[in-house]
Amino acid sequence: MIRTGEQYRESIRDGREVSINGEVVRDVPSHPMFKPLVDIRARIYDMQHDPAHAHLMTYQEGDETSAIANRLPLVQADWWDKRRATDAILDTVGGVVTRVGDETVGEMWSLFDGQDILNDVDPQFARNIRDHIHHVLHRDPFHVSANTDPKGDRSRPPYEQDPDMLLHVVRETDAGLVVRGAKYETAAAYANQAFTKPTIADWGDAACSDYALGFICDLSSPGLKFLCRTGFAGRGAPEDYPLSSRFDEIESLVVFDDVLVPWENVLFYRHTRAAQFIRATLHRYSAFAFVQRLLKQADLLIGTALLSVRQTGLEGRSAVQEKLAQLAVYREGIHAHLTAAITLGERSPAGLLMPNQSLLYAGRVLACGQLPQMMHLARELCGGQVCLTPDAAAFRDPVSGPWLQKFYATTAANADGTGAEDRRRLLALARDLLNSDYAGHRLSFALFAQSPPFAHLAAVYRSFDWDGPLAFVRQAAGLASPSPSDEGSSVSGDH
Incomplete structure (x- = not known):
């Protein structure tokens, strides 16, 4: 129970x-x-x-x-x-x-x-x-x-x-x-x-x-x-x-x-x-939950970056929108692989429903392989204040506090009904998400938690259906059909 x-x-x-x-x-x-x-x-x-x-x-x-x-x-x-x-x-x-x-x-x-x-x-x-x-x-x-x-x-x-x-x-x-x-x-x-x-x-x-x-x-x-x-x-x-x-x-x-x-x-x-x-x-089922966690990580990156550029009034700039769009494409790529892996699920040897193996493993490569780049994009969008902002105690201090309240309360933030404290809170989360010891630890963990990157690609190699592209090219090039011995040497997937 x-x-x-x-x-x-x-x-x-x-x-x-x-x-x-x-x-x-x-x-x-x-x-x-x-x-x-x-x-x-x-x-x-x-x-x-x-x-x-x-x-x-x-x-x-x-x-x-x-x-x-x-x-x-x-x-x-x-x-x-x-x-x-x-x-x-x-x-x-x-x-x-x-x-x-x-x-x-x-x-x-x-x-x-x-x-x-x-x-x-x-x-x-x-x-x-x-x-x-x-x-x-x-x-x-x-x-x-x-x-x-x-x-x-x-x-x-x-x-x-x-x-x-x-x-x-x-x-x-x-x-x-x-x-x-x-x-x-x-x-x-x-x-x-x-x-x-x-x-x-x-x-x-x-x-x-x-x-x-x-x-x-x-x-x-x-x-x-x-x-x-x-x-x-x-x-x-x-x-x-x-x-x-x-x-x-x-x-x-x-x-x-x-x-x-x-x-x-x-x-x-x-x-x-x-x-x-x-x-x-090992990961034919467990990779699904692992990749879903990285989808949520992408949401954290997008939300942090978007709030930051809105607080500073930069969302309307085309260069900023391009970077936000790259984060969105990364996020939607993970989402698409998870959704397709369920929709095209495969029956396992014991009768369970596996997520589509090729799509799931390809989604894992996408989610892990692009994560460092996406973290850096979010870092760029949050700006240099991520690594420069004093801690909360300085904002409460009677000497430094008024100055920090002045310089962290942006016009755009005030227009949203927020001020220096909300700006500080967001930058603290961004620092912990992107720049802290914890952020580096989590990045390394994501890259190796389900085996190292070369093993991720090996799983794709084993699960991808190579016969479809081969047959298509043979037909397009007018090549002879493969002999039985050639067929026996083709790559077999984990199905």
Whole structure:
């Protein structure tokens, strides 16, 4: 059943070993670095019970109410429902949050599509993935994803360096697998479980490998240690940093110090084919929510830039309109790919409805690849005051305040019924969105959160229908039809 925000908070008060900036965290929900995102995740849980949002956030199956985000997508309407629910969340919290569960639960659906592969090694693994999908639907945990490893010496295979550099099995027991190593995981310190899986493609010379391992990790398990980066919350006054004070999602290096993974949580093990399958198909569903977040990021860029030029009376200039139009084209390009991916959805091997793979992956390349340029366009439109404006305390100071009120109250702003304080507030948001440490962190995160750019393009290469253009050119050029052997060598997509 759907949980409340308070039930979620209590679920992460489980004695887990969390440290940040050299400090041992005694209570994650109340710690100032974690509290802003814990509160947002709790607010999302409470939205499921709020009559104003419940119809967007939940669905009824028999006597049970479940979260739309966790529902298996079977028909096109399921994707529209998911899209509306995500929009409602981001609109309500007033910003973009990436790791709240809906964007990672889809990764398990990808493995659900690979049940025949899991059955090759052990039918129990296919049953386990079905059980865990059922668990998410009916228990409503905060589910995240664990992919990225500490890099070590990447010129050497894992078995030629410290064996603990990459997560691996150290022994089997009657109760399950004992694993050791580490993973980077966003939000793990305040989540309930993580789909933990390998990122490397070089499994060594053997068909089986102790590194080819996928499982659901209970984040309250003994032996886990969460070594977190210092957050941005608290570094400056919230009125000066309105985004980083509320929306910073803390990453952890999660150390597995001989952690027991019960057999019922193991999804594949010593099965390189399953590991390769999940890496090739991991984002066939989860990329949708990820790209939708970037659509909301585009809205933030457009709204910030447009308000700024209106406050300063520049919207009527053609050069300004051209830059605003470029931002709009970027935004509408993402919107078009998401819409088309739903409309032209494809049936998966397990009977689910996938977003059209070629369109979804192409939309991800567009959204990620052009994001740095679009941020710079918004920076240009906001002008140099973004990096020059004093903090809020200076506007309240009896000595500096009157001068700042004078010079920040523009004619155009006053005509809109706004003044220096509204100008300061907008510039503070623009600084946090475009120029702050947080802005740079979020940009890097967007570029790598679903694998690096080359992997984004590789996904497009695998999913694009190359046969259509080839046939068109063969006909136009009067070329002979391909032989059966040529057809067999053509690129196959992830359909």
